[in-house]
Amino acid sequence: MKCRKCDEKAVIHMRQHKLALCKNHYLDWIPKQTQRFIHDNNMFSTEDRILVAVSGGKDSLVLWDVLSRLGYQVDGLYIGLGIDGGNGYSAESRRITESFAAEHKLDLITYDIEEHEGLDIPTAASLTRRGRERPCSICGLSKRHIMNRVAIENDYDVLVTGHNLDDEAAVLLGNTLNWLTAYLQRQGPVLPTRSGLVKKAKPFFRFYERETAAYALLRGIEYMYDECPHADGAKSIYYKVLLNRLEADRRGAKLSFYLSFLRAKETMSFNSEGDDVERMLHPCTSCGQPTSTPDLCTYCRTWKEVRDRRETMLEQGIES
């Protein structure tokens, strides 16, 4: 198959767009499309200071690459989780991220959880009731908290993440099968700023996972190929498998599911708890970040419980 724009051999065929492109035209197409998504959804401008959350995986590195190529002022934030998983997952992710930043002369903020909280994520999770089986809960809430805090404290205008269509459609399917209206209400490619919470945007929300992967490959971007060792069996993967089946039966099913939701959302209104939560945000008495829970925010409360439990166990002479 030939590239639609020149005589070169096509390297990728995006059936849902009926579009085949050669390497060079594909490496042009991704930034152009991204620019269109940014513009159409009022995500940010070249005046804005942007912080991209970088995990070392393909989506976040490709996003950082594309945004810098488009001329945006964009720094990276790497959060050290201390996950080993037998393959030195966090250490390797960090090495890859730092090497990308150095190679492209980009500024990277690194934030190591163990340095700040005294414990890494797996150890902390093993000290919580739910976390013993799966540390994703404390990991997710910690990342969300830290991303916002670093963005606010360093005066960034927007926090961007590399979530792609596969990610967004899987979350949407989970929220939909359980009709979680408070989450449906807040799901979308842009979350506007509100008291103490930085504006958030997902410029890749319309790209299939294979499209960002192909870009990484063709651009020669080294990225962390392994999934997080704790991701196995996660709900989001279950929904991804389901959506892949739908997509296999009908090309473009994922995109049409997500885009039809965004259109429908314009015509729907939700009287869910979401509204009340928004009205009731107040500063956490410990860290000062906005929270809807009394006194401490979920981050401070969870880590306090972890440290208390650790204290008790050390007193009892039990090593966790």
Place this chain on the structure above:
Amino acid sequence: MKCRKCDEKAVIHMRQHKLALCKNHYLDWIPKQTQRFIHDNNMFSTEDRILVAVSGGKDSLVLWDVLSRLGYQVDGLYIGLGIDGGNGYSAESRRITESFAAEHKLDLITYDIEEHEGLDIPTAASLTRRGRERPCSICGLSKRHIMNRVAIENDYDVLVTGHNLDDEAAVLLGNTLNWLTAYLQRQGPVLPTRSGLVKKAKPFFRFYERETAAYALLRGIEYMYDECPHADGAKSIYYKVLLNRLEADRRGAKLSFYLSFLRAKETMSFNSEGDDVERMLHPCTSCGQPTSTPDLCTYCRTWKEVRDRRETMLEQGIES
């Protein structure tokens, strides 16, 4: 496994309810549950004259049986579609329905489409553009039209159908994956009456298909086992397969999907076309039934087109 209510051997185990029952207690349980659904959703009372749409399949016959056992005044409506499909589908369905009515001394209205319109459904469908591949479109719209007209003209208070949870969840999944807000807005176990449209209710909306099938079996109700020969490959079957996978992975997934939607719907509002359609209902200039399309309703317009096309073909000497 033993029946939860006595020492007899259980014949059915409903895992989502953690409930196993023997034959007699199961045959009591279904009507009791149905009564609860009718009451909780304000479907109808023993004062109301009820018309049940009966196809000869298990759900509609079981519904007729259960409603009469519960003491409701309920007559049947059988619509003759003239589908043969190699196994005499319509003729056999009609025989089964009439024999059920006779055996239980129940009143049955039969309405034969060919008698009223001059053509059966497969022939009519073959004369429409979309219908040549699948006659489901003209069949569905004809049934909806006739059910309402017969109910209104004969002063019934409510029209009931045997749709079960599997049916309802499949429709919901289709409406949701495409975010068809106008349909989502109107989906539910009860549709209230409005100008010229009879009230509609689905008393079996919380029963799994296997539960109505088990009732039919244990009660010795003869029903049409074959699916309609045209149903194969229908979208609704595709969504049923998908939901069966979800159910296999998580017991009760279908029920929770549907019930969480009904709860969510209470908190959502839709600004979709649905509202406008409702406001713009006016009588069809031919049959007088309410319609939102100009002049003729979809039923009258479609059948007029079918007859016109038939006329033209006969003039041209082509047999359809």
